[in-house]
Amino acid sequence: MRLHIVARGKIGRSAEAELVERYARRCRPPLKLTELPESGGRLPEPSAPVRMVVLDERGTAFGSEALAAKLSAWRDEGVRETQFHIGAADGHPEELRRSADLLLSFGAATWPHLLVRAMLAEQLYRAETIIAGHPYHRAG
Template sequence: MLLHIIARGRIGRGPEAELVERYMKRVTWAQKISELPDTGGRVPAAAAGSRTILLDEGGEQMSSLEFANLLENWRDGGVREARFCIGAADGFTPDERKGADKVIAFGRATWPHLMARAMLAEQLWRATSIIAGHPYHREGRQ
């Protein structure tokens, strides 16, 4: 399954870009990152068999295991592409939220879109490592 990050804003060079690169290099699944301007720009068309996930502070909070299970179920169910959308400062319109398959949040705090992208990259690495049985994730261990 293709993991496709669609993000508003250019990440450029900096610590957030380094984190995204570091974690996405570890992900063994097919992946793609599309950057759009803060306003305008064309969102890449969704292929048949894709799912769209919006990252939004008002979304569902999922544990890393729940996130991994979601991706694993979609992959095993024949989903070809999981599209992770990170909005600009004003977030998403009600129509965009309604059209998404899932809206998730990384906690109740508001995160800058560059940090959200780095956090998403880490969670994608964590989820795929959980699915692969890699020891990176240590939920419930002390």
């Protein structure tokens, strides 16, 4: 299953961009990354079937193993792509939130958008290693 991060704004050259790229390359297939303008722009057309995850402070916080289980179940259902949407500073349009298959939260704290990209990329790589039984994730 292809994992696709769709984010508002440009990440440019930064430490966060290096982290995103590092984890994107480790994923198999590599994470797909799409940047959209802060407002407007066209959402990418997904390959079907697709699941859409919207990162939102009002969403559900998943542990790494629970996120891996969710992705594994979707993959087993024949889902070809899962898109993860990171909004701009003002969040997501209500229409996008309503159409999401999952609202995902990284907790009650407010995180910088660039850091959220890096955190998400790492969690997606971690989920892949959990599913594969790789020792990268050491459950306690």
